Amino acid sequence: MAVGRVSGQAVQVGVLVGLGNLLIFNHFLPSVADVRQGTPHDPIIEGSERTALFVGIGFSVIAAAYVRSFDTFVVATAVLVAADFAYKHANAHNPSTGKMQPTNASGLDTGADNTESFSMPDYSGSAPQS
Secondary structure, X not given: OOOOOOOHHHHHHHHHHHHHHHHHHHHHOOOHHHHHHOOOOOHHHHHHHHHHHHHHHHHHHHHHHHHOOHHHHXXXXXXXXXXXXXXXXXXXXXXXXXXXXXXXXXXXXXXXXXXXXXXXXXXXXXXXXX
16 A cells, blocks of 8 residues: 555545444443533443543454554544544533533542632622722
């Protein structure tokens, strides 16, 4: 294969491997809708997601090495990254607020009340008169 030229068969194989990657995620994790309704930053979901990601990467590398095409790897891992992003976003979703739940620097859930944040100044007093 010439440098800079994309093979049609390599892209087709990449799409098929990408579908295989989606099946891998489907095997290791529940649907995105179910993950979205669970507790934010669930460590079991994160562990399963990481396992599915590693298995998908391994499957993509083996398939790309078999057909000897970097294009196959690129297409397959693009699907893998999209699936992983969807699950990470769904796992960070807080169903009670409808928004993503932030974490602090150590990766721990900060809670919906933001008790980890700095205290704000007290503005309950009267404003200065001008």
